[in-house]
Amino acid sequence: MKKSHIHTSEQLTRAFRAARGNAVDLFAYGTLTNEKYLRLLINRNVRSDPAVLYNFMCISPSWSFPFIVKQRGAKTTGKILRDITVDELKILDDFEHEGNMYYRRPVVVRTGDLRQRCQTYIGNITAINSNISPGVFFEDRYIWYVEKKIDSILADVETNRPGLDRRVLHELMSSAVDSIIQSHFDGNYVCGYIMMQALEEAAPPRLVETLKNQELLPYAGNYMRLACQHIVFNQFVDKIRHEHPESLRVSQQYFQHGMAVLLAVLLYNRKKKRIDTHFKRLRLDEIVGGRGYRDYAKCAIDVADIEYDSSEMDKLIMMLHDHWTHNPTPLGAELEFSNLGARAVYAKPGEDPVYDGFNWFWDFDMVQRTWKLGGHIDSHRQISLGHKRHRGFLEYALGRFQILGDLSRPLFDCPWAMSLLINELVKFLDVMPHSLHISMELNAKHRNISSQPHDHDDIACLLLLGGDFQRSVNNIMREWRIFNNELDTNFEHSLHFSDRKYHFAKPDQSVKEASEVMEYKFIRLHKTQFDYETLISTLKGYQLHTHARPLKNTRQELPEQIFLRHWAERPEPLAQKAIDSFVEKVSLGLTEEIEAEKPSTEISRITEKLHKTLCDKNSWLESELNTR
Numbered sequence: 001m002k003k004s005h006i007h008t009s010e011q012l013t014r015a016f017r018a019a020r021g022n023a024v025d026l027f028a029y030g031t032l033t034n035e036k037y038l039r040l041l042i043n044r045n046v047r048s049d050p051a052v053l054y055n056f057m058c059i060s061p062s063w064s065f066p067f068i069v070k071q072r073g074a075k076t077t078g079k080i081l082r083d084i085t086v087d088e089l090k091i092l093d094d095f096e097h098e099g100n101m102y103y104r105r106p107v108v109v110r111t112g113d114l115r116q117r118c119q120t121y122i123g124n125i126t127a128i129n130s131n132i133s134p135g136v137f138f139e140d141r142y143i144w145y146v147e148k149k150i151d152s153i154l155a156d157v158e159t160n161r162p163g164l165d166r167r168v169l170h171e172l173m174s175s176a177v178d179s180i181i182q183s184h185f186d187g188n189y190v191c192g193y194i195m196m197q198a199l200e201e202a203a204p205p206r207l208v209e210t211l212k213n214q215e216l217l218p219y220a221g222n223y224m225r226l227a228c229q230h231i232v233f234n235q236f237v238d239k240i241r242h243e244h245p246e247s248l249r250v251s252q253q254y255f256q257h258g259m260a261v262l263l264a265v266l267l268y269n270r271k272k273k274r275i276d277t278h279f280k281r282l283r284l285d286e287i288v289g290g291r292g293y294r295d296y297a298k299c300a301i302d303v304a305d306i307e308y309d310s311s312e313m314d315k316l317i318m319m320l321h322d323h324w325t326h327n328p329t330p331l332g333a334e335l336e337f338s339n340l341g342a343r344a345v346y347a348k349p350g351e352d353p354v355y356d357g358f359n360w361f362w363d364f365d366m367v368q369r370t371w372k373l374g375g376h377i378d379s380h381r382q383i384s385l386g387h388k389r390h391r392g393f394l395e396y397a398l399g400r401f402q403i404l405g406d407l408s409r410p411l412f413d414c415p416w417a418m419s420l421l422i423n424e425l426v427k428f429l430d431v432m433p434h435s436l437h438i439s440m441e442l443n444a445k446h447r448n449i450s451s452q453p454h455d456h457d458d459i460a461c462l463l464l465l466g467g468d469f470q471r472s473v474n475n476i477m478r479e480w481r482i483f484n485n486e487l488d489t490n491f492e493h494s495l496h497f498s499d500r501k502y503h504f505a506k507p508d509q510s511v512k513e514a515s516e517v518m519e520y521k522f523i524r525l526h527k528t529q530f531d532y533e534t535l536i537s538t539l540k541g542y543q544l545h546t547h548a549r550p551l552k553n554t555r556q557e558l559p560e561q562i563f564l565r566h567w568a569e570r571p572e573p574l575a576q577k578a579i580d581s582f583v584e585k586v587s588l589g590l591t592e593e594i595e596a597e598k599p600s601t602e603i604s605r606i607t608e609k610l611h612k613t614l615c616d617k618n619s620w621l622e623s624e625l626n627t628r
Contacts (some may be wrong), residue, residue: 025118027118102124220364230370330537332517338392407504426527479568537606572621579611
């Protein structure tokens, strides 16, 4: 008898289980052969052996995942996954959409010289074609799988509203959902019980209880409108992410929602008048008796469904594609808003008639509504668990996906896109803009932020480019942010012009694993359209060339900080030589960034624009000083 027909008792037992036992062997030929992906799904390493399936052809089209179909004489190579439990098989069935996109069927494979009965997934070409759009990766399907799992848990959450759309619960708990998904991607499997606990803790407020506080009643309608505005925006983000996964793909280094955030705010602003009309019609800007928080959310989701425009989105994606330029340096931004300006952190109750200095931000669950934009209230105090309620600026810390713990990722590597997003967010939010921080992650070559002092003319050029020049009450021209002490810290009261920071993407990261960041804090955020692209590129080129030190809170101010205070109090035009020298440093830094021997056409365009802008602003300042 040939060896191929000899079966041990263990092999016979495995074959029996493959047919009807508590564990099965599964033939994998595509996604499931990737050990990393398989571990994400069932949370363990699986023993496997190489195997061949005869009389089936594996098709791997560019528009889909691999699948097999019967084909006499064909063969498919893969591996046999040993001892998959019933519970694990249910997980894999859910992931593969068994019964729809794939059918799990018994087959016989060869492992070496032996024949082995097992099971495998056979493709349903029609269903795969209709369910998998071009550009879909494993990561996309995995996110959808975890979301489906979460939705099944949400189905058991008591809503007190018969027939309430589960999308409402998904929206209201979306930051918790995102954290669960990210935990799975990080290899930290979250069981159903823990999911339920996390989702219950993320439950929205009960308006009946919230509105018992008489102090917040004058502001309640404004907060509900703000919440609904962000719900519509969030829905746009989710629709874009599911409709265009191939256009939004970024590496894990970046905030996964960054591209969708930009596209969503572009679409929202194009539909803003129509959305405002819906809000008025549905009375989403006022408190309506008997209407709960979830009811407002349902109305806002309905508005998003009405106003989302797939054809408009296609045009926006094409526009981004035509203008996008990739650069080696990842970027981030923080935008501060307040109707009270610099008084935001010292505001008295009722001084802000619209939001009361965002004192009631937490009562209306606004952290959950704004999390895709890194929304929180910045009182220029340390963020900590159980922090005391306080007034301050509404800040969008773009790319920050967890406020407590300060976890964040950069958003883009394209200054043009960052400039576009900043301008669009100012249009989106009906609150006066105040200040802007721009940050850049420094790669290994440029990692060393030295103790090198800044040339005084260079930082005057930075102020001329990104500062805010106003006349004081006695008609004297000032650079207002520094003169008005807006850059002074609460404790040392020293000038906080720039800072060296570390961005952590995971809770357990050490400083060595974190990303080193240089952040410039002096920039005024403008109400009208502003060219932040040139400013961002300038900051990047300047820092990469000079490696200059941060100018932050110190007990004794550095010479540059003293100079900045004097210059802001009495700005003086710069010599042409100083402007030329500064622009040359920026050009050298941008050329070093791309590791080129000479400036590219794009760098030349940027530096020519920078030179003209500085010369124009310098001439304007000189003219203003001559007319005082």
